Amino acid sequence: MSTATAERTDGMAVVTRGLRKTYPGVRGRRVAVQGLDLDVPAGGVHGFLGPNGSGKTTTIRMLLGLARADSGTMHIFGTPVPQRLPEVVGRVGAIVESPTFFPTFSGEHSLTLLADAIGTPRSRVGEVLEQVGLGGRGKDPFRAYSLGMKQRLAIAATLLKSPDLLIFDEPTNGLDPAGISDVRGTMRSLADEGRTVLVSSHILSEIEQIADTVSIIGHGRVLAQGSVAGLIGGGGQTVEVGVASPGNAIRLLREAGFTAEWVARRRGHDAAEELAGYDPTTDAGTIMVTGAEPAQISRLLGEQGLWVERLVPSRRGLEQVFLELTQDEGLPARPAGGAGPGGPATTGGTEAR
Ligand SMILES: Nc1ncnc2c1ncn2[C@@H]1O[C@H](COP(=O)(O)OP(=O)(O)OP(=O)(O)O)[C@@H](O)[C@H]1O
Numbered sequence: 001m002s003t004a005t006a007e008r009t010d011g012m013a014v015v016t017r018g019l020r021k022t023y024p025g026v027r028g029r030r031v032a033v034q035g036l037d038l039d040v041p042a043g044g045v046h047g048f049l050g051p052n053g054s055g056k057t058t059t060i061r062m063l064l065g066l067a068r069a070d071s072g073t074m075h076i077f078g079t080p081v082p083q084r085l086p087e088v089v090g091r092v093g094a095i096v097e098s099p100t101f102f103p104t105f106s107g108e109h110s111l112t113l114l115a116d117a118i119g120t121p122r123s124r125v126g127e128v129l130e131q132v133g134l135g136g137r138g139k140d141p142f143r144a145y146s147l148g149m150k151q152r153l154a155i156a157a158t159l160l161k162s163p164d165l166l167i168f169d170e171p172t173n174g175l176d177p178a179g180i181s182d183v184r185g186t187m188r189s190l191a192d193e194g195r196t197v198l199v200s201s202h203i204l205s206e207i208e209q210i211a212d213t214v215s216i217i218g219h220g221r222v223l224a225q226g227s228v229a230g231l232i233g234g235g236g237q238t239v240e241v242g243v244a245s246p247g248n249a250i251r252l253l254r255e256a257g258f259t260a261e262w263v264a265r266r267r268g269h270d271a272a273e274e275l276a277g278y279d280p281t282t283d284a285g286t287i288m289v290t291g292a293e294p295a296q297i298s299r300l301l302g303e304q305g306l307w308v309e310r311l312v313p314s315r316r317g318l319e320q321v322f323l324e325l326t327q328d329e330g331l332p333a334r335p336a337g338g339a340g341p342g343g344p345a346t347t348g349g350t351e352a353r
Pocket residue numbers: 023024030031032050051052053054055056057058059201202
């Protein structure tokens with residue numbers, strides 16, 4: 001390995017550069033991944049996020065040697081893959097397709113067979129069942145498990161050889177909120193043990209809560225990556241303000257240097273729509289303010305005799321970051337499956353590429 005490569009991949013679990021993959025299509029080759037530069041730090045949960053068809057599974061399959069890249073480089077813990085995958089594969093556990101187990105075998109029995117097959121001591125079976133919170137259910141048949149328990153059994157299977165890097169492709173697909181919460185908790189605790197968890201999802205808000213770092217991809221390339229706090233923090237807090245005299249309030253807020261917009265909410269529509277003008281007697285709406293703390297807003301308006309009826313701070317989320325990044329890209333307007341916040345988009349503060 002060259003010195004330059006060693007430096008670049010130092011402290012990184014996964015690094016890809018210029019990764020490209022095409023598939024044969026009806027009209028020539030279809031690009032699934034185009035020049036993907038991915039940086040996954042070692043340790044912590046990394047969310048690999050993007051809408052359906054953005055190239056997440058294809059990327060994961062290439063990393064694991066299940067699909068061949070057209071061009072580009074990939075490193076896992078500084079080892080070039082797929083060239084030297086056998087050297088590092090023992091440190092990697094992955095769930096790519098929906099895992100299946102014999103329905104009549106207990107979870108414990110299935111894992112024991114697996115442990116024997118991969119040469120792991122049987123004593124690990126009890127440990128990994130405990131780790132994923134299935135300690136008390138190991139003797140139940142697989143068919144009696146809930147979907148969330150089935151997914152956690154699959155995670156337990158990947159833990160048998162105690163990997164440093166866990167790669168999960170959409171592990172919460174099809175789970176109910178309780179199942180999602182269980183799997184999320186399991187991923188977080190694995191990262192807290194010092195492992196790296198690379199988890200893909202098309203629902204940005206779902207992984208946002210447990211991820212330390214994320215990459216947001218669209219059309220096979222990275223749109224932004226970095227810490228969750230760095231990506232969502234830059235635009236500042238948005239505060240929804242309800243006041244009887246919105247015109248005066250907007251003027252005062254703008255004079256004080258804040259960004260204040262009137263946002264009308266049409267009946268039957270979730271999305272807020274910014275209007276050039278407004279008529280408070282007929283339009284239902286609210287003022288969205290960025291760059292100000294709620295206390296500053298209420299003091300400023302109160303001093304001018306405008307009494308605030310509603311003051312709701314709303315946190316900017318990764319879905320909003322995604323929408324901002326894709327506004328000019330011609331990409332799908334909303335990541336599939338996610339319900340984004342209704343407020344207007346704010347700008348800036350992301351590590352967009
Ligand atoms: N085996 C294949 N043959 C042809 N095209 C493929 C194949 N696998 C994926 N694709 C195409 O490559 C693109 C990326 O697909 P991929 O499954 O990697 O996306 P994804 O982000 O994982 O999506 P999802 O969230 O739906 O799983 C899509 O246009 C898809 O149709």
